[in-house]
Amino acid sequence: MPSLESIGGEFTQRSNQEHDNDVQLRQIAESRLRSGSLGVQWNYHFTAYLKRQVISRILYQDYLYKRIVPVAGVILEFGVHWGATIATLINLRGIYEPYNHSRAIYGFDTFSGFPDVTPEDGGFSQSGDYSTSDNYEKELEEVLRLHESFSSMRILMWSLQWPSLTWTSTLQPGVP
Numbered sequence: 117m118p119s120l121e122s123i124g125g126e127f128t129q130r131s132n133q134e135h136d137n138d139v140q141l142r143q144i145a146e147s148r149l150r151s152g153s154l155g156v157q158w159n160y161h162f163t164a165y166l167k168r169q170v171i172s173r174i175l176y177q178d179y180l181y182k183r184i185v186p187v188a189g190v191i192l193e194f195g196v197h198w199g200a201t202i203a204t205l206i207n208l209r210g211i212y213e214p215y216n217h218s219r220a221i222y223g224f225d226t227f228s229g230f231p232d233v234t235p236e237d238g239g240f241s242q243s244g245d246y247s248t249s250d251n252y253e254k255e256l257e258e259v260l261r262l263h264e265s266f267s268s269m270r271i272l273m274w275s276l277q278w279p280s281l282t283w284t285s286t287l288q289p290g291v292p
Contacts (some may be wrong), residue, residue, distance in 0.1 A: 125285075128224060141165060141167070142165075145162070148165075149162065151199045174204060175204065177201065177204050177208065181209075181212060182212065185212050185213060188218065188258065189217075190219065190220045190221065191205055191219065191220070191222070192222050193205070193221070193222070194225075195225055196223040196224065196225035196227075196256070197225065197246055197248065198248060198252075199256045199259060199260065202221060203259065203260060203263050204221045206263045206267075207263060207266075209267070210266060210267035211264050219278055223260075225253070227247065227252055228244070228247050228248075229244040229246045229247030230242070230244065230245050231243060233245075
């Protein structure tokens with residue numbers, strides 16, 4: 117079994133061949149996206165580059181979302197990172213609950229990764245792991261706003277500013 121490794125502050129466990137194939141798939145996908153040849157339905161066609169692990173994750177999130185539909189309440193995500201899960205949740209809410217205005221989704225993150233890591237954390241992580249690029253939360257706010265614009269819902273994004281522990285929030289209403 118391949119060993120656990122950290123690449124860019126994220127953990128992965130894959131063989132050398134899978135790593136090489138992943139690099140090649142990414143290069144092809146980036147080239148195709150840059151060329152603009154996927155047309156106006158680029159997002160739909162771009163799914164050709166999703167790996168089974170990503171599709172499996174989306175299917176699992178879909179399974180979980182369907183289970184919460186009859187349960188009142190909000191959705192909280194702690195550790196938004198690049199926003200893949202929260203964006204998926206926004207889209208699933210648009211599919212399963214397009215008119216449920218009480219189903220708010222809240223995301224929390226520092227966007228600066230783990231602030232402090234101790235041996236009790238298991239020895240795999242380092243300070244800064246799971247950080248994003250500087251000011252990424254602004255880009256993510258725009259990405260999530262765009263996802264929200266396809267439904268009448270809203271998302272509230274919280275960013276924890278470390279180490280001062282001050283919270284900032286942005287309410288992003290959808291387009292009615």
